[in-house]
Amino acid sequence: MANARALDRRRRSxxxxxxxxxxxxxxxxARFKKAMDRSVAARDYTEHLAKILxxxxxxxxxxxxxxxQIRPTQRSAVLVLTGNRGLCGGYNSxxxxxxxxxxxxxxxxxxxxxxxxxxxxxINALKFRGITVDAEHxxxxxxxxxxxxxxxxxxxxxxxxxxxxxxxxxxxxxFVNIAKQEAVAETLLPLQPPKNEETSVSPxxxxxxEEYDFYPSAESILEEILPASFQSRLFKCFLDSAxxxxxARMVAMKGATENASGIIKDLSRRYNRARQSQITGExxxxxxxxxxxxx
Amino acid sequence: xxxxxxxxxxxxxxxxxxxxxxxxxxxxxxxxxxxxSRGIAAGHAPFIGRLGAGQVQLLGxxxxxxxxxxxxxxxxxxxxxxxxxxxxxxxxxxxxxGSIDPSEAKEELEQLCKQKAVGDEQINALLQAESTARAxxxxxxxxxxx
Numbered sequence: 084m085a086n087a088r089a090l091d092r093r094r095r096s097x098x099x100x101x102x103x104x105x106x107x108x109x110x111x112x113a114r115f116k117k118a119m120d121r122s123v124a125a126r127d128y129t130e131h132l133a134k135i136l137x138x139x140x141x142x143x144x145x146x147x148x149x150x151x152q153i154r155p156t157q158r159s160a161v162l163v164l165t166g167n168r169g170l171c172g173g174y175n176s177x178x179x180x181x182x183x184x185x186x187x188x189x190x191x192x193x194x195x196x197x198x199x200x201x202x203x204x205x206i207n208a209l210k211f212r213g214i215t216v217d218a219e220h221x222x223x224x225x226x227x228x229x230x231x232x233x234x235x236x237x238x239x240x241x242x243x244x245x246x247x248x249x250x251x252x253x254x255x256x257x258f259v260n261i262a263k264q265e266a267v268a269e270t271l272l273p274l275q276p277p278k279n280e281e282t283s284v285s286p287x288x289x290x291x292x293e294e295y296d297f298y299p300s301a302e303s304i305l306e307e308i309l310p311a312s313f314q315s316r317l318f319k320c321f322l323d324s325a326x327x328x329x330x331a332r333m334v335a336m337k338g339a340t341e342n343a344s345g346i347i348k349d350l351s352r353r354y355n356r357a358r359q360s361q362i363t364g365e366x367x368x369x370x371x372x373x374x375x376x377x378x
Numbered sequence: 379x380x381x382x383x384x385x386x387x388x389x390x391x392x393x394x395x396x397x398x399x400x401x402x403x404x405x406x407x408x409x410x411x412x413x414x415s416r417g418i419a420a421g422h423a424p425f426i427g428r429l430g431a432g433q434v435q436l437l438g439x440x441x442x443x444x445x446x447x448x449x450x451x452x453x454x455x456x457x458x459x460x461x462x463x464x465x466x467x468x469x470x471x472x473x474x475x476g477s478i479d480p481s482e483a484k485e486e487l488e489q490l491c492k493q494k495a496v497g498d499e500q501i502n503a504l505l506q507a508e509s510t511a512r513a514x515x516x517x518x519x520x521x522x523x524x
Contacts, residue, residue: 124397298427
C-alpha cells in the first residue's frame with residue numbers, strides 16, 4: 084500500500100489541476116457567449132444579402148458572373164481554420180482530419196493545391212503530416228474581425244477571377260447547436276447560385292414577390308453583391324470556428340473537471356485507508372510491546 | 379393629407395457584417411446612391427440600389443423635428459433595399475459621421491492625391507479610394523458645421 088503522505092501530495096496536485104480546468108471552463112463559457120452574440124449579430128447581414136440576391140434572381144432570370152462559373156479544377160486553394168491553442172477536445176484534430184481527407188482527394192486528382200492554415204495547432208499538425216503550408220494566419224482568436232478577414236477574402240477573389248485558382252474549399256468547424264459541432268469542408272468558390280441559399284433564410288413573404296427597380300441595373304448590383312456575399316460567407320466560417328472552439332473547450336474542460344473530482348475522491352479513499360492501516364499497524368505494535376512487557 | 383403623410387415613419391436599418399449598427403424610425407432618409415443622393419419618404423416605390431461612399435442621413439428620427447433628431451452615418455459603399463416603408467442599408471463599414479476627424483480625413487485625401495498608379499486596375503482602385511476619402515472629408519465637414 085502506497086504511503087499516506089505520497090497519496091496526499093498527489094491529491095493536492097490534482098486539486099490544483101481541477102482549479103485550473105474549472106477556471107478554463109468558466110472562461111470558455113464567457114467567451115462562448117460573446118462569440119455566439121457576434122455570430123448572431125452577423126446573421127442579419129447574410130440574410131439581407133441573400134434576400135437581395137433572391138430578388139435579383141427572380142427578376143434577372145439568368146445569373147452569369149465569373150464567380151458563379153464552374154471551371155474544371157486544375158488549381159485549388161484550401162483554407163483550414165483551427166485554433167491557436169489546444170485543450171479543447173477533438174476540435175483541432177477533427178478539422179485537421181477533415182483537411183487531410185480533402186487534401187488526399189486533391190492529390191489523387193492531381194490538382195495543384197495551395198494550402199492556407201489559420202491557427203498554430205493546425206499549422207503544426209499539417210506540417211507534421213508532411214503537408215506544405217503555403218500561408219499561415221495566427222491572428223484569429225475568439226473574436227475574428229471583419230476587417231481582418233476581408234483582405235484574405237479579397238486575395239482569394241482576385242486569384243479566382245484571374246484564374247490562379249479554380250476552386251476554394253474552407254475546412255472549418257460548423258456550429259450546428261451547442262451540443263453539436265462538426266468539421267466540414269465547404270466549397271466557397273465557385274459561389275453556389277442563390278437558389279441553393281441556406282434554407283434558414285426566410286424572406287418576408289410580401290417582399291419576395293415584390294417588383295423591384297434596380298439602380299443602376301441588376302447586373303451592376305450583382306457584380307458588387309457576389310463578392311460581398313462571398314466575403315460574408317467566409318466571415319461566417321471564421322465566426323463559426325470561433326464559437327465552436329469555445330464550445331469544444333467548455334465541454335473538454337467540464338469533462339476534465341469532473342474527471343479530476345473523480346480522481347480526488349478515489350485518492351481520498353486510498354489515503355484514508357492507508358492512514359487507517361498505518362494507525363492500526365502502530366496500535367498493533369504498541370499492543371505487541373505491552374504483551375511483551377507483561378511477560 | 380400632407381400632415382398625415384409627413385407623420386408616417388420609415389424604418390431604417392443599417393447592417394454591417396459584424397452587427398446591426400442602426401435600427402430606428404425616421405420621417406425621411408437620404409441615401410448616397412452610386413450616382414448621387416436620393417431622398418426617401420414614406421410610401422417610396424420599392425427598389426434595390428447600389429450605394430457609393432457618403433452619408434446616410436436620417437431626418438426626424440422617431441417623428442421628431444429639429445436638428446437634434448438627425449442621425450448621419452458614414453458608409454463606404456454597399457447596397458440598399460427600399461420597400462414597404464423600410465430602408466435597409468447593407469454595407470461593409472459604417473461609422474458615425476461625428477467620429478470622423480476633419481483634419482485626419484483631409485490628410486488621408488492629400489496622401490492619396492500624391493500617390494501614383496500604373497495600369498487600369500491600380501488607377502481605378504486609387505480613384506475609388508480618393509472618392510471615398512473625399513466623401514469622408516465632406517461628411518466630417520458637414521457634421522462640424524451643423
